[in-house]
Structures are given as structure tokens and as C-alpha cells.
Amino acid sequence: MVCKYAKLCFATGAGAAMFAQIIVRNLGGVSMKDILQELEDRRTVARAGGGARRVEAQHAKGKLTARERVELLLDEGSFEEFDMFVQHRCTDFGMEENRHPGDGVITGWGTINGRMVYVFSQDFTVLGGSVSETHAAKICKIMDMAIQNGAPVIGMNDSGGARIQEGVSSLAAYGEVFQRNILASGVVPQISLIMGPCAGGAVYSPAMTDFIFMVKDSSYMFVTGPDVVKTVTNEVVTAEELGGASTHTRKSSVADGASENDVELLAETRRLFDFLPLNNREKAPVRPFFDDPGRVEMSLDTLVPDNPNQPYDMKELILKIADEGDFFEIQKDFAGNIICGFIRLEGQTVGVVANQPMVLAGCLDIDASRKAARFVRFCDAFEIPILTLVDVPGFLPGTGQEYGGVIKHGAKLLFAYGEATVPKVTVLTRKTYGGAYVVMSSKHLRGDFNYAWPTAEVAVMGAKGAVEILYRSELGDKDRIAARVKEYEDRFANPFVAAEKGFIDEVIMPHSTRRRVARAFASLRGKKQANPWKKHDNIPL
Numbered sequence: 001m002v003c004k005y006a007k008l009c010f011a012t013g014a015g016a017a018m019f020a021q022i023i024v025r026n027l028g029g030v031s032m033k034d035i036l037q038e039l040e041d042r043r044t045v046a047r048a049g050g051g052a053r054r055v056e057a058q059h060a061k062g063k064l065t066a067r068e069r070v071e072l073l074l075d076e077g078s079f080e081e082f083d084m085f086v087q088h089r090c091t092d093f094g095m096e097e098n099r100h101p102g103d104g105v106i107t108g109w110g111t112i113n114g115r116m117v118y119v120f121s122q123d124f125t126v127l128g129g130s131v132s133e134t135h136a137a138k139i140c141k142i143m144d145m146a147i148q149n150g151a152p153v154i155g156m157n158d159s160g161g162a163r164i165q166e167g168v169s170s171l172a173a174y175g176e177v178f179q180r181n182i183l184a185s186g187v188v189p190q191i192s193l194i195m196g197p198c199a200g201g202a203v204y205s206p207a208m209t210d211f212i213f214m215v216k217d218s219s220y221m222f223v224t225g226p227d228v229v230k231t232v233t234n235e236v237v238t239a240e241e242l243g244g245a246s247t248h249t250r251k252s253s254v255a256d257g258a259s260e261n262d263v264e265l266l267a268e269t270r271r272l273f274d275f276l277p278l279n280n281r282e283k284a285p286v287r288p289f290f291d292d293p294g295r296v297e298m299s300l301d302t303l304v305p306d307n308p309n310q311p312y313d314m315k316e317l318i319l320k321i322a323d324e325g326d327f328f329e330i331q332k333d334f335a336g337n338i339i340c341g342f343i344r345l346e347g348q349t350v351g352v353v354a355n356q357p358m359v360l361a362g363c364l365d366i367d368a369s370r371k372a373a374r375f376v377r378f379c380d381a382f383e384i385p386i387l388t389l390v391d392v393p394g395f396l397p398g399t400g401q402e403y404g405g406v407i408k409h410g411a412k413l414l415f416a417y418g419e420a421t422v423p424k425v426t427v428l429t430r431k432t433y434g435g436a437y438v439v440m441s442s443k444h445l446r447g448d449f450n451y452a453w454p455t456a457e458v459a460v461m462g463a464k465g466a467v468e469i470l471y472r473s474e475l476g477d478k479d480r481i482a483a484r485v486k487e488y489e490d491r492f493a494n495p496f497v498a499a500e501k502g503f504i505d506e507v508i509m510p511h512s513t514r515r516r517v518a519r520a521f522a523s524l525r526g527k528k529q530a531n532p533w534k535k536h537d538n539i540p541l
């Protein structure tokens with residue numbers, strides 16, 4: 001018995017003092033109460049993290065502790081912890097004296113509204129949440145279980161990066177986490193919450209997950225920090241400017257959203273989680289709904305303005321289609337010309353992609369194509385049906401776009417829609433011109449239901465542009481050109497030419513859109529479609 005405790009004390013680094021205590025207990029005849037008390041004592045030490053002073057410092061920065069985050073994210077009392085007593089094995093730089101049970105990360109599983117999820121939460125109060133060999137092994141353990149058991153992984157990142165004292169071992173440890181991010185991709189949803197520092201190569205783990213959300217003012221992500229940037233490029237920039245939430249939600253699009261504080265972020269994550277399936281073999285959960293799927297919205301009949309150049313807010317249509325007007329938007333502060341997010345129809349999750357005429361007239365550009373392509377691929381990977389709302393005058397022209405590779409980036413969205421085998425329902429509200437018409441989940445990319453409002457215009461381009469090309473020699477004659485424009489509009493500024501060819505399945509009344517779309521998705525619940533066998537595709541990256 002004594003020998004067993006000796007091993008435990010020294011292996012876990014609890015040391016001679018605790019061993020001596022246990023011997024005394026044993027000599028005096030240890031009672032069951034003492035044994036149980038010892039477990040409680042050990043748990044108390046582990047739960048204290050880096051100690052009261054560091055916890056206070058964490059709170060002073062407006063941040064919750066790793067444990068508080070887990071408690072708030074998961075259903076009350078549902079958390080089951082793994083590896084609470086794991087400690088690092090490093091003996092360099094005096095590290096044998098600097099051991100903490102748990103080694104700077106809390107891992108385990110629990111539930112969100114009753115559905116299972118694996119979590120890890122880095123504890124900045126323990127060695128700055130830095131990643132050691134054992135710290136990473138704890139993360140890898142829950143990732144392996146998540147892949148095997150088919151439940152999502154949510155990582156709460158708050159770390160100074162690779163544990164400097166461990167050198168290459170910590171780099172190797174990161175590599176192990178990266179490999180699992182890759183294997184888990186498309187198998188279980190992975191969500192990264194950036195709730196403190198996340199720098200250097202460490203950023204590449206969140207980067208490979210499905211969604212990244214940040215906390216404003218208390219989190220940042222960058223590959224090289226402000227000091228290195230200054231040395232190498234002479235740029236002077238703060239950590240917030242370089243990699244804060246506003247940078248990543250507005251400029252880089254690395255992050256999918258940002259919250260005001262930890263509490264808001266955790267609540268929003270629970271909301272998102274409810275839209276998602278647990279894995280790629282299961283459907284998203286069906287939630288109770290209290291909204292008539294046949295609800296008619298007469299106001300939609302006047303949503304599209306008489307003037308074709310006047311914008312309107314596509315979000316209004318999304319909200320009016322969705323059950324209870326509930327919409328979880330992804331990347332709302334980036335590439336506003338396209339809107340992506342989740343709604344429910346008859347309680348079932350649907351991914352929405354919609355052109356937004358209020359921004360850049362709803363044109364597709366590099367940013368919009370990348371944003372929507374990744375979203376479409378997420379939906380397809382996890383069997384989430386896609387609703388596409390189209391009002392797109394084409395791809396944005398300009399050297400900026402061409403030099404930036406709009407050809408390759410636009411192709412991403414085209415490719416994503418074309419390879420997707422989930423149910424796809426498309427509604428054309430107004431303009432849908434040129435290549436963008438084909439890209440936006442057209443019939444030609446295996447759209448299942450392609451509806452158009454009577455206001456839709458399916459054409460190679462707008463009437464004015466078309467006439468200027470077709471009748472260049474008549475450009476000096478204003479009346480003649482006006483007549484040509486009218487002629488072109490009469491022919492193409494409507495959905496009927498496309499409907500005659502079967503490219504549009506039905507021209508529908510705007511007010512009935514929710515009912516039509518809900519019925520379309522209901523009819524597609526048994527859809528089964530497969531692509532030809534391949535190792536994997538070669539999407540234009």
C-alpha cells in the first residue's frame with residue numbers, strides 16, 4: 001500500500017511532503033474517510049490552477065478562468081473531466097519544481113442542451129497556458145475520442161504558445177494536435193474560441209477548425225507579434241491592431257465573429273452548437289418550432305423596388321423565411337455583399353447563402369467567393385441543406401480583383417456548389433447575370449429546386465451593357481439605343497425565358513416564399529446523391 005502511494009506521489013510531482021503525510025495516515029491506520037479526503041484535496045489543488053494571485057490577474061483583464069468558461073459553456077453539472085492530475089515531465093530550467101496538476105489545460109466532455117461535446121480550455125494561470133508535451137497529449141486524447149465517438153470539439157484558446165522550456169518537444173506536441181485537426185475536419189464540427197493570446201504556429205490549430213470566434217479587446221491571433229513585425233518590416237503596430245477581433249472579423253476574415261466578453265461568446269457558441277449535427281453521419285437536430293411553415297408574408301411582394309438600381313435588404317427576406325426569424329450569421333462584418341448563416345425551417349437546420357444588394361450591389365468578388373465557398377463546403381460536409389437567395393449583377397470588375405486572383409477565388413464558390421450533394425434550393429429575387437448566375441446554385445450545378453420571383457432577370461448581362469456591345473455602331477443615336485435596351489429588357493428582364501427552358505422550376509409569388517421553400521426542403525429529406533469515387537477533389541485553393 002505504502003509503495004503504491006510512494007509511486008503516485010513522486011510520479012505526479014506531489015513530492016515527499018505528501019508521501020510523508022500518507023505514511024503517517026497509513027501508520028495510524030488510514031480510514032476510508034482519509035482516502036476520500038485525499039482525493040478531494042488533490043482535486044482542490046488542481047482546481048486552483050495557478051493560484052489565487054494569477055486568477056485575480058485573469059479576472060482583472062476581464063477574462064474568466066478556464067474552469068469558469070467550461071462551466072458556462074456546458075449544461076450545468078454535465079462536465080466530466082479527464083486527466084485532472086496529469087503533470088509535465090520536463091526537468092530542464094528547474095521545471096521539476098514548477099508542476100501543476102492538469103498542466104495548464106482542462107479537458108473532458110459534457111453536454112450543450114443535452115447533446116454531447118468534447119472541450120478543452122487552456123488555463124492561462126498555469127505557465128501562461130503554454131503547450132507542453134503533456135498539455136497537448138490531453139487535447140489529443142479528447143480529439144481522438146471525439147472522432148471515434150462522433151461528437152464536436154470546442155477549444156477555448158488562451159495560451160502563450162509553445163512551452164519554451166520544453167523546446168522541440170512542444171513543437172512536436174503542436175504537430176500532434178494539428179494532425180488531429182486535419183483528421184477531424186469534415187468528421188466532427190470543430191469550433192475554436194480565442195479568449196486570450198494565440199500566437200505563432202499555435203494559430204494553425206484554430207485555423208484548421210470550422211469556426212473561429214474571438215473576444216473583443218482581450219484576444220488576439222498572429223503568426224508573428226508586433227516586436228518581430230517591427231524588426232522585420234519596420235511597421236509599428238499594436239497587438240490589437242495586428243491580430244485583435246476587429247482585424248480578424250473585418251480585414252483578414254480569419255475569425256467568423258466576435259463577442260463583447262467571455263460570457264457573451266460562450267452563450268453565442270451554445271446557440272451555434274444547436275444548429276449543428278454532432279458528426280458527418282448524423283443530421284442536425286430538429287428543434288420544436290412554433291412558426292407556421294405556410295406563413296404568408298405579403299410585405300415580400302414589395303421587397304424588390306421598382307427601380308432596378310435601388311438596393312434592398314436581403315436580410316429581411318432571410319428573417320421572413322426563417323422559423324421565428326432566428327438567424328445565426330457567420331462573418332457578418334466581412335464581405336457584406338454576401339450573407340452566410342444558419343436558419344431553421346420546420347425545426348431543421350438550413351444553411352443560407354444570399355447576395356446582399358445593399359453592399360457592392362450584391363456583386364461577387366474575391367472575399368465574397370471565399371467566404372461563401374467555405375460555408376457551402378461546411379454545410380455539405382455536415383449534411384446541412386443549403387438555401388441560396390440570388391440577386392447578383394455579376395463578378396466585380398477591376399484590376400484589384402483580377403490581380404488578386406478572382407478567377408481562382410470565384411471558382412472556389414462554383415466548385416463548392418457543384419460538388420455539394422446536400423439538398424439545394426435556390427430563389428432568384430432579381431438580377432442574376434452572367435457567370436454569377438451559374439455559380440449561385442443554378443440548375444446546372446444540380447440545384448434541386450430553382451425558384452424565381454416574377455421580378456427575376458436571368459441574362460448574360462444587364463440590358464444597357466448588352467446593348468452597348470451588340471449595337472456599338474448605334475451608340476450615337478440615343479433613341480435607337482433606348483429602343484434596343486427596351487427590346488433586350490422585354491426579352492430577358494424576366495424569369496420566363498429561363499423557365500421556358502426548365503432552368504427555373506417555377507415562378508413563385510414572393511409572399512409564399514417561406515411555404516414554397518419549406519415544402520421543397522421537406523420533399524428533399526430523402527435525397528441521396530453521390531459524386532464519382534475519388535481520393536479527394538482538387539478544389540482551386
Ligand code: HXC
Pocket residue numbers: 126127128129130131159160161162163164165171174175197199200201202
Ligand atoms: C512558458 C510561458 C509562456 C511560454 C507565458 N509563460 N508564455 N511559459 N512558455 N510560451 C508564462 C510566463 O513566464 C508567466 O509565468 C506566465 O506565463 C504569464 O505570462 P506573462 O508574460 O506574465 O503574461 P502577460 O504579460 O499577459 O503576457 C502574455 C504573453 C507573454 C504575451 C503571451 O507571456 C509572451 O509573450 N509569452 C511568450 C509567447 C511566445 O513567444 N511563445 C512562443 C510562440 S512560438 P509566471 O510564472 O511569471 O506567472 C509558438 C510556436 C508554436 O508558440 C509552433 C507550433 C508548430
